[in-house]
Amino acid sequence: MTLTVECPTCKAPVAWDDNFPDRPFCSARCRLIDLGAWAAEEHVIPGKDDDEHDVFSEDLPER
Template identity: 45%
Template sequence: MKQPVVNCPRCGRIVIWTNANRYRPFCSERCKMIDLGEWAAESYRIPEAEKQEGEALKDEE
């Protein structure tokens, strides 16, 4: 069976998806910790839906 191959979400390096790689989907502990730090610093955000002109959100009513 062929092993799946993915790119590290942090640096883009090719990673073979196996149980032997304990940092998957990252290539290393370093990339994993950098990504965790970005989450902890709230650098990643889900974009807020834009309001249509004249439309109010329920919280504002």
């Protein structure tokens, strides 16, 4: 039995196997549309604005 998922972009059914190398997307086109949405900041991961500063500034001296 093959698992079938929904393409996050166009909602088409996608079989989760080697016949769909772009899974969970149905095609390279849908994969690129999703990548463009991330680049345009249409998709975001929730967090506080200062989280990035805390993670990447641990080795810097205090101001």
